[in-house]
Amino acid sequence: MQTDTPATEFDPNNDPAKLARIGAHVTKRLNANPLVQQVDHEDAQLYLYQGFLSAKDCKTLIAKIDADAVPSTLYKGTEQQGFRTSYSCHLNRWDPFIAKVEARMSDVLGIDNNYAETMQGQRYQVGQEFKAHHDFFHPSQSYWAHEGPGGGQRSWTAMIFLNEPKEGGATEFPHLGLGIRPQAGMMLMWNNAKPDGTLNYKTLHTGTPVTRGVKHIITKWYRQNDWLEATSAQMS
Numbered sequence: 001m002q003t004d005t006p007a008t009e010f011d012p013n014n015d016p017a018k019l020a021r022i023g024a025h026v027t028k029r030l031n032a033n034p035l036v037q038q039v040d041h042e043d044a045q046l047y048l049y050q051g052f053l054s055a056k057d058c059k060t061l062i063a064k065i066d067a068d069a070v071p072s073t074l075y076k077g078t079e080q081q082g083f084r085t086s087y088s089c090h091l092n093r094w095d096p097f098i099a100k101v102e103a104r105m106s107d108v109l110g111i112d113n114n115y116a117e118t119m120q121g122q123r124y125q126v127g128q129e130f131k132a133h134h135d136f137f138h139p140s141q142s143y144w145a146h147e148g149p150g151g152g153q154r155s156w157t158a159m160i161f162l163n164e165p166k167e168g169g170a171t172e173f174p175h176l177g178l179g180i181r182p183q184a185g186m187m188l189m190w191n192n193a194k195p196d197g198t199l200n201y202k203t204l205h206t207g208t209p210v211t212r213g214v215k216h217i218i219t220k221w222y223r224q225n226d227w228l229e230a231t232s233a234q235m236s
């Protein structure tokens with residue numbers, strides 16, 4: 001299994017104590033929500049919220065993605081041909097409709113929305129995919145010099161399926177033996193860390209190729225720190 005070289009000194013931007021606190025807070029809140037189901041697995045904390053977005057909201061988001069999507073990118077230094085072939089776009093958090101969707105998502109998890117990066121919309125057409133990856137950052141990679149101070153490690157991922165491809169396009173977690181089939185309006189959430197706050201390598205996942213139809217999703221990644229504050233400081 002892939003591992004990172006152990007850091008020789010404590011890195012406050014990848015802080016297991018902080019990630020453990022966030023994990024405990026979010027799981028407590030999700031477990032108390034009758035509309036949320038836990039995907040029972042001993043190696044990862046995963047949850048589903050069916051029917052989170054209405055068909056109308058899904059349609060509005062799909063139209064925004066289709067209007068703005070450009071070929072998806074990867075972090076500098078990790079680019080690999082054919083690895084992420086979807087189209088994607090940033091969703092403007094100051095747009096009142098997006099702000100409302102984000103506020104509802106963050107309320108389900110119980111995380112301040114300022115801890116979330118800019119949300120992304122993605123579209124996969126036939127043959128397009130996102131190969132196996134972790135959503136957390138590998139602090140040994142060169143991008144960490146920028147991403148570490150820019151909000152720190154990623155804690156939770158929240159993803160919403162906006163439609164249902166006719167075939168393919170499931171989100172698969174190969175180490176967990178789990179596959180989540182897209183269901184319009186359903187939100188999938190998982191903790192990228194273990195309960196003790198160390199990185200959970202078993203959350204490796206893949207957006208499998210769509211083989212018929214089209215798949216649209218939105219993805220929101222939360223950081224261990226206030227992302228908005230940290231990135232505004234980086235820009236000033």
Ligand SMILES: O=C(O)CCC(=O)C(=O)O
Pocket residue numbers: 130135169170171172205206207208217219
């Ligand atoms: O498309 C999917 O099912 C997975 C997307 C994903 O892993 C991501 O956006 O980080």
Ligand SMILES: [Fe+2]
Pocket residue numbers: 133134135205
């Ligand atoms: Fe991912």
